[in-house]
Amino acid sequence: MKNKTKPWVRVMQYGILIIAVVFAFYPVWFAFLASGRLGDRLYTLNLGGMFIPTQWTFENYRVMLFERPFLTWMTNSLKVASITTIASLVVCTSAAFALSRFRFKGREFFLVFLLAISTFPGLLSLVAIAQLLTALGLYGKHLGLILAYTSGTLVFSTWNLKGYFDTIPIDLEESAMLDGAGPVQAFLLIALPLAKPALAVTAILGFMAGWGDFVFASVLVPAPDSMKFVVPALYSLANSMSVPWGYFAAGAVIVIIPTIIVYLSMNRYFEGGLTLGGVKG
Amino acid sequence: MSGWLGRRKWITITLFLLPTIIAILVFNVYPILLNTYISFTNRNKFRPNPDCSVTMTGILDPLCWPKFRDNAPKGLGSPYVLQDPIFGNYDTLMGKLFKPEALLSLLFVALVFIPIIAANYFSKKQERKIDKKITSGMVWILGLLTAVALFFVLNLPRSINELMATGDFLTVVFRTILFVALRVPITFGIGLMLALILNSENLPGRTFFRVVLFIPWGASSVAILMALVWQFLFRQQGTINQVIAFFGGTGPIWLNNPVLAFGVVVLADIWFSYPFFMVSILGALQSIPKELYEAAEVDGANWWTRLSRITMPLIRPAVLPAAVLTSITAFQMFGTAFAITNGGPVRGASVPGATEFVMVYAYKQIFQQQNYGTATAFAVLIFIMLFVATLYSLRVTRITKGAYD
Numbered sequence: 001m002k003n004k005t006k007p008w009v010r011v012m013q014y015g016i017l018i019i020a021v022v023f024a025f026y027p028v029w030f031a032f033l034a035s036g037r038l039g040d041r042l043y044t045l046n047l048g049g050m051f052i053p054t055q056w057t058f059e060n061y062r063v064m065l066f067e068r069p070f071l072t073w074m075t076n077s078l079k080v081a082s083i084t085t086i087a088s089l090v091v092c093t094s095a096a097f098a099l100s101r102f103r104f105k106g107r108e109f110f111l112v113f114l115l116a117i118s119t120f121p122g123l124l125s126l127v128a129i130a131q132l133l134t135a136l137g138l139y140g141k142h143l144g145l146i147l148a149y150t151s152g153t154l155v156f157s158t159w160n161l162k163g164y165f166d167t168i169p170i171d172l173e174e175s176a177m178l179d180g181a182g183p184v185q186a187f188l189l190i191a192l193p194l195a196k197p198a199l200a201v202t203a204i205l206g207f208m209a210g211w212g213d214f215v216f217a218s219v220l221v222p223a224p225d226s227m228k229f230v231v232p233a234l235y236s237l238a239n240s241m242s243v244p245w246g247y248f249a250a251g252a253v254i255v256i257i258p259t260i261i262v263y264l265s266m267n268r269y270f271e272g273g274l275t276l277g278g279v280k281g
Numbered sequence: 282m283s284g285w286l287g288r289r290k291w292i293t294i295t296l297f298l299l300p301t302i303i304a305i306l307v308f309n310v311y312p313i314l315l316n317t318y319i320s321f322t323n324r325n326k327f328r329p330n331p332d333c334s335v336t337m338t339g340i341l342d343p344l345c346w347p348k349f350r351d352n353a354p355k356g357l358g359s360p361y362v363l364q365d366p367i368f369g370n371y372d373t374l375m376g377k378l379f380k381p382e383a384l385l386s387l388l389f390v391a392l393v394f395i396p397i398i399a400a401n402y403f404s405k406k407q408e409r410k411i412d413k414k415i416t417s418g419m420v421w422i423l424g425l426l427t428a429v430a431l432f433f434v435l436n437l438p439r440s441i442n443e444l445m446a447t448g449d450f451l452t453v454v455f456r457t458i459l460f461v462a463l464r465v466p467i468t469f470g471i472g473l474m475l476a477l478i479l480n481s482e483n484l485p486g487r488t489f490f491r492v493v494l495f496i497p498w499g500a501s502s503v504a505i506l507m508a509l510v511w512q513f514l515f516r517q518q519g520t521i522n523q524v525i526a527f528f529g530g531t532g533p534i535w536l537n538n539p540v541l542a543f544g545v546v547v548l549a550d551i552w553f554s555y556p557f558f559m560v561s562i563l564g565a566l567q568s569i570p571k572e573l574y575e576a577a578e579v580d581g582a583n584w585w586t587r588l589s590r591i592t593m594p595l596i597r598p599a600v601l602p603a604a605v606l607t608s609i610t611a612f613q614m615f616g617t618a619f620a621i622t623n624g625g626p627v628r629g630a631s632v633p634g635a636t637e638f639v640m641v642y643a644y645k646q647i648f649q650q651q652n653y654g655t656a657t658a659f660a661v662l663i664f665i666m667l668f669v670a671t672l673y674s675l676r677v678t679r680i681t682k683g684a685y686d
Contacts, residue, residue, distance in 0.1 A: 091300040098297035119667045124660035126311030135343030151308035208502040263499030
């Protein structure tokens with residue numbers, strides 16, 4: 001609009017924005033403050049310490065990093081989430097390629113079938129999956145969890161990638177095929193490089209699903225400590241009475257801050273409007 | 282695509298789809314089948330083992346397959362058998378619903394929704410008419426007033442209590458629906474408000490606000506850890522109560538009071554989910570041509586008219602799918618309630634707590650009570666509900682539109 005915004009409107013806008021910023025930022029800030037607080041108290045009794053750092057120590061970080069198997073948990077989580085991401089990308093790209101580039105009988109059925117199947121919530125199929133993994137001898141092993149995660153991300157990733165492949169004009173590939181490339185080769189050389197943004201978003205969302213998961217990780221790999229993953233391990237750390245909360249806060253900050261940064265750097269992709277990405281949140 | 286035809290094409294398609302098909306069959310379809318089967322048995326912590334001589338068990342339970350028998354845990358306990366009567370687990374969950382009094386209560390609850398549905402229908406009809414003797418707003422107000430009147434005339438709280446007494450299923454589902462009904466509209470309101478402000482041009486510091494307000498979404502991928510932080514904020518000595526104490530009051534014990542605990546869970550979940558709405562509305566707003574607003578301003582349209590006549594109708598196609606999908610995800614919310622209240626506060630033994638939503642209930646039944654039979658029956662019922670909801674949402678949002686051509 002050309003005319004200038006009235007001053008009282010501006011003031012109101014900023015009022016709302018500032019309240020929203022406090023709401024959005026305070027919980028993260030609180031975790032950060034608690035992670036640097038001395039002793040085993042999560043709270044200080046002076047109110048100021050709840051909002052600004054009145055005391056600061058790296059003791060909690062030191063304990064978490066060097067005296068607890070925290071780095072092992074991080075490595076385990078990173079390992080499982082990365083392998084899941086790669087496996088799911090390979091499987092889903094190939095399925096999305098077939099669904100996007102070929103017309104065949106049963107294609108529509110397959111696409112809708114995928115969506116219908118995915119309405120069965122993962123948590124509820126855990127009894128069956130745990131039993132299946134027990135039978136396969138994979139219960140309590142990382143490989144079992146990777147298999148469960150990978151199949152859990154399939155539907156979303158396949159739909160997402162297929163949707164993006166559909167927007168890439170097929171003419172480019174057809175001209176490559178005139179020059180003698182097969183459909184697969186043409187797809188790999190021409191269409192896949194163009195689909196990098198979609199591949200990146202799918203990869204990161206798939207990674208985050210494994211990275212932040214609590215239910216599957218805590219049920220399918222319940223013990224021992226050295227096999228655990230960072231999110232469920234921190235959760236049980238926070239719930240055990242004997243452990244200072246500062247340790248939990250320090251661990252949580254190490255996990256949460258990079259996660260937030262990854263999401264912030266993805267911001268512009270999200271705004272492009274992943275239709276099915278709406279499944280998250 | 283041109284290229285290969287005939288058999289070669291089919292081989293390619295099969296090869297490329299095979300990994301997905303196998304994964305879906307093994308980790309999605311098969312668990313659903315096994316889950317449905319277990320829901321008809323009395324499997325629980327005292328009867329965890331399969332009895333492989335029963336034909337169906339022998340076929341469906343993986344521990345009975347010859348190759349895997351060695352991997353079966355050699356635990357104590359007796360084998361599970363089919364329930365007698367076969368719908369036993371479903372009966373414990375919602376059997377009392379089919380008594381006349383409960384059905385009457387259900388009818389009363391349904392009656393209250395009729396004026397709202399009617400209002401929706403007639404307001405759309407009114408919109409199409411050229412001379413609007415009654416505005417669609419009036420129709421809505423009339424419909425809502427009738428609904429509220431019916432609510433009191435039929436004494437709905439009593440009917441709801443009666444329905445809640447029929448078993449865990451309706452109790453849990455009612456609470457979850459209440460949660461969704463509170464959480465989604467509030468989230469939408471906050472998202473819309475922030476998006477409208479952030480969309481106004483020459484707002485100094487716009488990028489900063491956009492980045493900071495986006496933070497909770499990032500945190501939501503490790504939801505369970507952030508939910509614990511929310512729990513700390515609302516503990517008896519938490520920040521909130523300290524602030525209240527600073528102003529001379531005494532804060533309540535938030536998480537011990539059913540209503541307050543419910544509110545805390547809703548608030549925390551709003552924190553996780555409003556950025557999603559904000560971002561999708563912001564994207565939709567930016568695609569509205571500025572000329573529309575300029576033209577409206579020339580015609581003397583005020584702020585409200587512009588919002589209700591230009592903005593809302595134009596962002597509808599983008600926001601509606603987001604709203605429907607969010608409702609389905611909110612229905613399946615687990616981490617927030619589990620970390621903050623663990624389903625509590627609980628009134629008595631074997632009664633679901635005030636924040637024991639669908640997934641929390643299922644989790645506790647499976648992993649704390651080990652009532653596999655009941656839990657799997659519950660899963661089947663929830664699956665049917667979600668399946669219908671998803672089919673409906675596909676129709677409303679047309680997400681699959683254009684996917685087939």
